[in-house]
Amino acid sequence: MPTIHIELFEGRTPEQKRDLAKAITEVTVQTLGGSAESVDIIFVDVKRQDWATGGVLWSERK
Amino acid sequence: MPTIHIELFEGRTPEQKRDLAKAITEVTVQTLGGSAESVDIIFVDVKRQDWATGGVLWSERK
Amino acid sequence: MPTIHIELFEGRTPEQKRDLAKAITEVTVQTLGGSAESVDIIFVDVKRQDWATGGVLWSERK
Amino acid sequence: MPTIHIELFEGRTPEQKRDLAKAITEVTVQTLGGSAESVDIIFVDVKRQDWATGGVLWSERK
Amino acid sequence: MPTIHIELFEGRTPEQKRDLAKAITEVTVQTLGGSAESVDIIFVDVKRQDWATGGVLWSERK
Amino acid sequence: MPTIHIELFEGRTPEQKRDLAKAITEVTVQTLGGSAESVDIIFVDVKRQDWATGGVLWSERK
Numbered sequence: 001m002p003t004i005h006i007e008l009f010e011g012r013t014p015e016q017k018r019d020l021a022k023a024i025t026e027v028t029v030q031t032l033g034g035s036a037e038s039v040d041i042i043f044v045d046v047k048r049q050d051w052a053t054g055g056v057l058w059s060e061r062k
Numbered sequence: 063m064p065t066i067h068i069e070l071f072e073g074r075t076p077e078q079k080r081d082l083a084k085a086i087t088e089v090t091v092q093t094l095g096g097s098a099e100s101v102d103i104i105f106v107d108v109k110r111q112d113w114a115t116g117g118v119l120w121s122e123r124k
Numbered sequence: 125m126p127t128i129h130i131e132l133f134e135g136r137t138p139e140q141k142r143d144l145a146k147a148i149t150e151v152t153v154q155t156l157g158g159s160a161e162s163v164d165i166i167f168v169d170v171k172r173q174d175w176a177t178g179g180v181l182w183s184e185r186k
Numbered sequence: 187m188p189t190i191h192i193e194l195f196e197g198r199t200p201e202q203k204r205d206l207a208k209a210i211t212e213v214t215v216q217t218l219g220g221s222a223e224s225v226d227i228i229f230v231d232v233k234r235q236d237w238a239t240g241g242v243l244w245s246e247r248k
Numbered sequence: 249m250p251t252i253h254i255e256l257f258e259g260r261t262p263e264q265k266r267d268l269a270k271a272i273t274e275v276t277v278q279t280l281g282g283s284a285e286s287v288d289i290i291f292v293d294v295k296r297q298d299w300a301t302g303g304v305l306w307s308e309r310k
Numbered sequence: 311m312p313t314i315h316i317e318l319f320e321g322r323t324p325e326q327k328r329d330l331a332k333a334i335t336e337v338t339v340q341t342l343g344g345s346a347e348s349v350d351i352i353f354v355d356v357k358r359q360d361w362a363t364g365g366v367l368w369s370e371r372k
Contacts, residue, residue, distance in 0.1 A: 001361060001368075002318035003251060003288070007104065009311060012342060014235055018243055020341040025241030027333035031326055032318065036240045040251070040288075042193065043236040049076055050105040051311060054098040055087030057080055058311075063175060063182075064132035065313060065350070069228065071125060074156060082155040089147035093140055094132065102313070102350075111200055112229040113125060116222045117211030119204055120125075127189060127226070131352065138297055142305055149303030160302045164189070164226075166255065167298040173324055174353040178346040179335030181328050187299060187306075188256035194280065195249060202279055209275035217268040218260060237249060244249075262359055266367050273365030284364040290317065291360040 002028060003040045009058070010045035017043050064090060065102045071120070072107035079105050126152060127164045133182070134169035141167050188214060189226045195244070196231035203229050250276060251288045257306070258293035265291050312338060313350045319368070320355035327353050 004024065025039045049059035066086065087101045111121035128148065149163045173183035190210065211225045235245035252272065273287045297307035314334065335349045359369035 001288075001356075001363075002316055003290075004317075005315045007311070007313045008342065014243075014245070016341055017235065018238075018246065020338065021238035021243060022241040023337035023341060024334055025238070027337060028330065031330040031333060032322060039238075039240065040249075041238040041241075042232055042251075045236070046104055046311075049079065050107070052079075052083035052087070052101075052103040053311075054101065055084045055103075057076075057083060059076070060080065063170075063177075063350075064130055065352075066131075067129045069125070069127045070156065078155055082152065085151035085155060086148055089151060090144065093144040093147060094136060102311075104313075108125070108228055111203065112231070114204075114207035114211070114225075114227040115125075116225065117208040117227075119200075119207060121200070122204065125226075127228075138305075138307070141297065142300075142308065145300035145305060146303040149300070163300075163302065164187075165300040165303075166189075166294055169298070170352055173327065174355070176327075176331035176335065176349075176351040178349065179332040179351075181324075181331060183324070184328065187294070187301075188254055190255075191253045193249070193251045198280060206276065206279040209279060210272055213271035213275060214268065217264055217271060218256065232249070239249075262367075262369070265359065266362075266370065269362035269367060270365040273362070287362075287364065289362040289365075290356055293360070 001034075001038055001040075002032065003042070004028070005042050005044060007044045007046050009051070010047055012043075012045075063096075063100055064094065065104070066090070067104050067106060069106045069108050071113070072109055074105075074107075125162055125164075126156065127166070128152070129166050129168060131168045131170050133175070134171055136167075136169075187220075187224055187226075188218065189228070190214070191228050191230060193230045193232050195237070196233055198229075198231075249286055249288075250280065251290070252276070253290050253292060255292045255294050257299070258295055260291075260293075311344075311348055311350075312342065313352070314338070315352050315354060317354045317356050319361070320357055322353075322355075
């Protein structure tokens with residue numbers, strides 16, 4: 001609490017996720033107070049063929 | 063906005079997801095107004111061994 | 125199964141949700157097969173002050 | 187309804203999920219009433235490299 | 249971790265939620281191991297007018 | 311894409327959410343690249359009586 005879910009296209013590196021988790025935790029604690037240990041972050045990889053915007057899958061967008 | 067998540071059993075073809083994303087976006091715009099580009103749809107494949115109804119996993123239902 | 129979550133700005137009428145649930149269920153059954161009774165749809169109202177795009181809450185966008 | 191999502195680290199056996207789905211369905215029906223068939227449970231496996239607590243991914247915690 | 253979300257019709261009493269949180273935590277620890285403190289449960293109340301099955305909102309089902 | 315959901319105890323001020331949305335969007339763009347406009351953030355307020363840790367609702371924890 002807070003618990004943060006991040007849906008993003010697959011293909012990010014472990015380093016990017018590591019850095020993003022660290023940075024989001026920091027700004028969350030700075031803004032809301034509380035301890036860093038109370039912040040949970042879960043990354044959810046989404047394939048481009050599973051995400052549509054405007055009715056078109058990203059795997060088919062140019 | 064709107065953002066739509068669709069959890070379904072794995073095994074659907076890319077064509078089914080493409081057609082469903084297109085059709086849901088259309089009826090959403092017809093009903094709510096707004097632009098198609100503002101509609102995001104995310105498909106979430108679920109294995110039959112990860113979904114239970116009535117306390118029984120679908121991988122074990124007859 | 126499928127289970128569909130629709131996040132949308134609050135303020136839609138019950139009639140819009142009713143019509144959208146009916147239409148999405150129909151296109152889902154047409155595209156994926158299965159019975160209408162197996163389609164669950166949950167609407168999640170989101171306040172404009174709880175949704176940000178580009179780092180700006182929609183309650184503060186012009 | 188109710189619909190229950192369980193996010194957990196990947197690596198649980200099918201038997202553990204089967205037993206947990208059965209047990210959670212039972213206590214849900216005992217507490218809330220209703221039929222077991224109305225209880226849906228979806229397991230969501232999360233990799234340790236996709237879950238951070240305190241800003242540190244579990245794949246990097248000691 | 250695990251993190252459990254329970255969507256249910258609004259109207260349950262605080263006592264029912266308290267009892268259900270306790271019972272689900274117990275069976276989760278018994279089945280998966282780990283400590284009770286690592287189990288988070290979040291209840292999400294859903295109005296009958298926001299949940300449709302078979303294309304019909306529960307507020308309009310007989 | 312990315313789409314970020316933040317579940318937190320109710321009671322945060324609009325200013326806190328505004329600042330957090332801005333800060334998280336910034337660190338996300340810095341870490342992952344892409345445009346700020348592609349980052350959606352949805353805050354989900356949770357009542358203390360709807361969140362349990364260790365089987366105990368936060369409304370009943372001392």
